[in-house]
Each structure stands twice: as C-alpha cells, then as structure tokens.
Amino acid sequence: MENRAIDLVILDLNMHNLDGFQVCQKMAADERLKSIPVIISSGHLDISMQEQLSSIGVNHFLKKPYPMEALIAKINEILMRPS
Numbered sequence: 555m556e557n558r559a560i561d562l563v564i565l566d567l568n569m570h571n572l573d574g575f576q577v578c579q580k581m582a583a584d585e586r587l588k589s590i591p592v593i594i595s596s597g598h599l600d601i602s603m604q605e606q607l608s609s610i611g612v613n614h615f616l617k618k619p620y621p622m623e624a625l626i627a628k629i630n631e632i633l634m635r636p637s
Contacts, residue, residue: 562629566595
C-alpha cells in the first residue's frame, strides 16, 4: 500500500466503537498526526466539549445538522490556508 499524506480529518464525536475525543487525543500525542487539521462534525457539540478539544489543538467545528455548503466552505477555508 502506498503512503499518502493526510490533509484533513472529518470526525464525529459519537462513533460506534470509538470516542472522537479519544481519537483527537491520540492524534495530538502522535508527532506524525498532530499537525493534521480536524473538523469535528457532531450533533452533540457543546461549549465544554469545544473547549476540551481546543485545548488539544482542534479548532474547527460544525454542529449537525448543517448544509453541505457549510462543510465544503470549512474544508476550503482549512486547505487553502497558507502553511
């Protein structure tokens, strides 16, 4: 399998076998993954959770439901940002 760089992760907080917050914590602790931007997409997103996620470097949030255009705009905002 070919190794490819990951440009962006879109992650829900509530997943079947995983907790999105734990995934973000593991990414933040991994030198290879911590610089990858993460968009949290969740219907259960409150200020407290946003603050916890921000403390480990996640700064992009979309509260469900949202129009597809909002997701596309957020993706473009992140990927078009100078490094």
